[in-house]
Amino acid sequence: MSRSDDPSSDMSRFPSSTDAERLLSGRLSPDDLPDEAAALARLLKGLEPGAVNDPFTERRVVSEMTAEILRNPAPETVPSLLASSGTRLSAKAGALAFVAVLATGTAAAAANGSLPAGIQRAVSDALSHVSISVPRPAQHRLQPVELPNGGTDGSQNGDSPGGTTGPVGPRGVGHGNDDDKTPRGPDDATPGSLPTRGGNGDPNGPPSSVPNGPKTTNPDGSNPNKGSGNNSGQHTGDDQGQHNGDDNGNRNGKTHTTAVTTTTVKKGIEKVKDKSKDASNAGGNGQQIGNAISHASPKVSGSGPRGRT
Amino acid sequence: MVDFLLMAGLVDFDAVLAAAQRGDDQAVAVLYRELQPRLSGYLRGREPRAADDIEGEVWLAVAQGLTRFTGGQDAFRAWVFSIAHRRLADYRRTAARRATVPVPNEELEHASGHDPEALALENVSSAAATAFVTATLSADQAEVVLLRVIGGLEVEQVAELLGKRPGTIRVLQHRALRRLQAELEQGRVTR
Numbered sequence: 001m002s003r004s005d006d007p008s009s010d011m012s013r014f015p016s017s018t019d020a021e022r023l024l025s026g027r028l029s030p031d032d033l034p035d036e037a038a039a040l041a042r043l044l045k046g047l048e049p050g051a052v053n054d055p056f057t058e059r060r061v062v063s064e065m066t067a068e069i070l071r072n073p074a075p076e077t078v079p080s081l082l083a084s085s086g087t088r089l090s091a092k093a094g095a096l097a098f099v100a101v102l103a104t105g106t107a108a109a110a111a112n113g114s115l116p117a118g119i120q121r122a123v124s125d126a127l128s129h130v131s132i133s134v135p136r137p138a139q140h141r142l143q144p145v146e147l148p149n150g151g152t153d154g155s156q157n158g159d160s161p162g163g164t165t166g167p168v169g170p171r172g173v174g175h176g177n178d179d180d181k182t183p184r185g186p187d188d189a190t191p192g193s194l195p196t197r198g199g200n201g202d203p204n205g206p207p208s209s210v211p212n213g214p215k216t217t218n219p220d221g222s223n224p225n226k227g228s229g230n231n232s233g234q235h236t237g238d239d240q241g242q243h244n245g246d247d248n249g250n251r252n253g254k255t256h257t258t259a260v261t262t263t264t265v266k267k268g269i270e271k272v273k274d275k276s277k278d279a280s281n282a283g284g285n286g287q288q289i290g291n292a293i294s295h296a297s298p299k300v301s302g303s304g305p306r307g308r309t
Numbered sequence: 310m311v312d313f314l315l316m317a318g319l320v321d322f323d324a325v326l327a328a329a330q331r332g333d334d335q336a337v338a339v340l341y342r343e344l345q346p347r348l349s350g351y352l353r354g355r356e357p358r359a360a361d362d363i364e365g366e367v368w369l370a371v372a373q374g375l376t377r378f379t380g381g382q383d384a385f386r387a388w389v390f391s392i393a394h395r396r397l398a399d400y401r402r403t404a405a406r407r408a409t410v411p412v413p414n415e416e417l418e419h420a421s422g423h424d425p426e427a428l429a430l431e432n433v434s435s436a437a438a439t440a441f442v443t444a445t446l447s448a449d450q451a452e453v454v455l456l457r458v459i460g461g462l463e464v465e466q467v468a469e470l471l472g473k474r475p476g477t478i479r480v481l482q483h484r485a486l487r488r489l490q491a492e493l494e495q496g497r498v499t500r
Contacts, residue, residue, distance in 0.1 A: 017479065020486045021464075024457040039493040040486065046438030047354075047458045049346030058345070061368050062338045068372035070332040 015040065110134050322382040330376050341368070344389055350459040352393060354439035355452070359400050367393045387466040390456060394470055445492050450485035453478055 014037050015023060022028040023044055030041035109115050110123045117137035124134045320339075328336035348367060352360035370392050378388060439459075443451045449471075456467045464482075468475040 014490060015483070015486050017483050020483045021479070023486060024454065024482055025463075026458075036494065037490070040490045043438050043441065043489060043493065044454075044458055046435055047350070047442065047455070048435070049350045049459060050435050058338065058341060061345075061365070062334055062341055065337050065341070065368055065372035065375075066332055066334040068369060069330065069337065069375055072373055072376050074330050074376040 113137070322385070326378070326385065330378075337372075340385070344386060347386075347459050347461060348389065348393055350435060350439065351390065351455050352397065353436070354443055354455045354459065355397055356400060359404075363393070363396050363400055366396050370396070383463070383466070386460065387462055387470065390460045390462060390466075391470050441492075442489065445489055446485050450481050450488070453481045454485050457482060 019028065019037075023041055026045075026048070028041060030038040030045060033041050106115075110120065110127075111134060113120060113135035115123060115137075120135070120137040124136045127134045325336045325339050329340055345364075349360065349364055352363050352367075356363060367389065371389055374392075378385065380388070439455070442454055446454065452471065453467055456462050456470065457464075460467075462470070464475050464478050468478045471478070473481075
């Protein structure tokens with residue numbers, strides 16, 4: 001007889017979901033079911049555990065268990081509420097401490113401009129809305145440098161189109177030497193870019209907040225190579241404080257885009273300070289060496305006075 | 310004596326558990342007797358070749374963790390079976406790395422000789438019933454049926470132990486019983 005023509009096909013829907021639950025939980029006895037369904041109930045009944053294991057095995061296992069329990073005494077009883085709340089408090093305190101450290105570190109990194117460029121830009125933009133100034137990614141490498149002689153980077157003074165935050169570079173290492181003793185402007189330095197005062201022992205120039213440095217008389221203001229901002233950013237050429245720089249000013253007006261790190265600039269500053277002392281001590285010509293830090297903004301005026309020879 | 314009283318609900322399980330946690334061997338024996346037949350049946354149904362070894366490991370683990378256990382009788386049973394389930398899984402992972410595993414003769418007889426006709430009789434031995442169930446059902450279905458019937462666990466406990474949802478367990482157990490019923494009917498019809 002095949003399954004398809006089985007007269008007991010009515011039982012094909014047995015067990016239902018409810019029957020299954022009752023059978024598995026032992027609430028349905030084989031006696032309560034017709035023969036066709038009783039077989040399954042008997043099978044499940046047969047699965048149920050029988051008698052206990054043999055006594056020998058029981059004694060062995062129980063003695064091993066007891067010894068193990070005695071080796072692992074019960075822990076100190078702590079009120080569960082306190083224990084759990086203590087755990088929760090510890091976790092919360094740890095989480096708070098972690099967040100605080102993370103936030104502090106991030107804020108410090110943002111203020112320092114040390115975050116990755118994208119994040120730094122986003123933080124800067126976001127905080128700018130609440131009037132908090134945070135350097136943008138490019139700024140922390142190209143910040144204006146406070147010059148040892150008080151001037152800023154000179155680009156403002158020179159009224160040059162190069163912007164006010166152009167890259168800066170050390171001066172005093174290039175040519176343009178007048179007496180081979182004092183530092184000169186760098187190779188690409190543009191005389192007149194720094195409104196420094198003379199090196200006559202007056203290292204303090206105008207504060208950096210002064211947009212236009214002190215205008216001084218240009219002894220030879222007819223330099224044909226001078227740049228566009230020479231009238232406002234030219235260097236003083238007085239007797240006491242001459243500027244260093246290119247002797248012939250042929251670098252003037254050229255775009256210079258050298259970017260240096262702040263560290264490099266600081267080193268340059270220190271070097272200039274040292275040399276400034278030397279120059280002041282040498283004293284002969286009182287050359288101005290304060291502009292040993294070059295500003296590399298493009299097209300700064302080049303009409304600065306030459307070093308006195 | 311106490312274990313029968315425990316089974317009948319005449320002895321407080323909490324008192325027995327507390328005594329066992331202090332290392333009272335009588336109380337430990339009560340807990341052992343209450344669960345050993347279920348545990349043994351379950352392990353023999355799932356892994357007959359290694360049931361004895363796994364059972365010993367389970368009881369040792371129970372003893373090691375007994376002092377930290379809190380809960381009632383049902384929770385205790387579910388806890389013991391969760392240990393058994395993990396030990397079983399460990400054993401199977403280890404066995405899977407072995408190249409060959411010898412199979413006892415009686416197991417071969419079980420595997421090839423499950424007989425629905427015999428199971429339709431009045432008295433079904435536990436071993437034969439277990440062999441029939443495991444040979445007929447898928448692994449998941451057999452696991453659910455054995456945990457429910459032998460372990461005496463509720464749907465929610467089985468779901469938690471197997472890491473499944475209760476609805477999934479209900480579907481598995483329903484399909485398992487339908488399949489068993491179909492097998493039994495086929496055996497009865499062809500008899």
